[in-house]
Amino acid sequence: MAGPSVEADKVSGPEGAPPSSSRSSVYREVGPELFSDLRAAKYRRIVLQVPAGLTRNFASLGEEIRTATGAQVVHVTRACFGACDPPSPSEAPGAQAIVTLGHAPIPNMPLALPTYFVEMRTSEGDVQRLAGSVSRAGLPRRLGLVASVQHLELLPRLEVALGAQGFETHVGGGDRRLAYPGQALGCNYTTAQGLEGEVDGFLFVGTGLFHPLGLAFSVERPVWALDPLQVDVTPPLDREKMVQKRLLTIAKSMDARRWGVLVSSFAGQDRRAMASRLAEKATERGWSAEVLIFDRLDPRDLTGRDLDAYVSTACPRIALDDGSSYDRPVLTPPEFLSALGERPLLPYRFDTFH
Ligand code: SF4
16 A cells, blocks of 8 residues: 555544543443532533433433532533544533533543543343343354443343353453443444454344444444344344445445545544545545545535545544435545555455544
């Protein structure tokens, strides 16, 4: 590959910034421990960030924090998709701390303010019934287990129950973007990728298809999903079809000569060094490349631009999950390198955000 490697860009935020662990506290759930820690820190102004799926109780939680601490509580209303997009200073002027719900910290992401992560864990789930469903669904005996942060606590008990059913289970450690072994993050499934040689399939434990889809792009083993609340095993997604769709998108961008390189300013999505290198690769070929900076991207922001295709260095799920909402092809960085002929199309490589 000519020039510096895109994969060499392993830094999620500004170089030299302290990692999040120096400024973060982690809680299983909203409770007395969180309130007493906030009270002890004597904050006057706290910003509360709640992801889309948990907004129902945000007002009462704000009131609880206010009552317990005496601090003013400000709500961030924009949708929050991950620990990667903490509130900016302009969203929370004067705030001294952030309370964020439903996400684990991203250990290698710098934090501008002390941040209190409430992971909203649950240990709900009858592991004997769950293991029975897995067994009846005919999964391979050598299984890698991956879970959303909310359901991680099920894994040790589920391993024992699956072991009793004759399964050999593995839980892998991830890279420095992940806080826990076995953890799934929509942009990083290194807990699974490290196990590929030892297992014949993966079992995702959690709800919805967001993680099974990302996991299926990341590993070349079938991925089943186990909903611990519904006791339901979902058969593997058709990885070949998913990859074919991406290859088609790459093919559509092959004639592109005017590229937009997308960069998010969110602390945990910011890969502007990588964006510069990708833009250089385009210009070395005599093509044009405009770097477009945003925080949260709306497809309407890109309509009407004089560009043929985009490569997104922001959240990889913009291209993979939402790509059809854009009127031009949107590639991930590894896909862009394939479009340039710098890496083979196959095996397909997920844009793991390190
Ligand atoms: S970059 Fe995307 S997938 Fe990763 S944590 Fe952020 S929103 Fe989730």
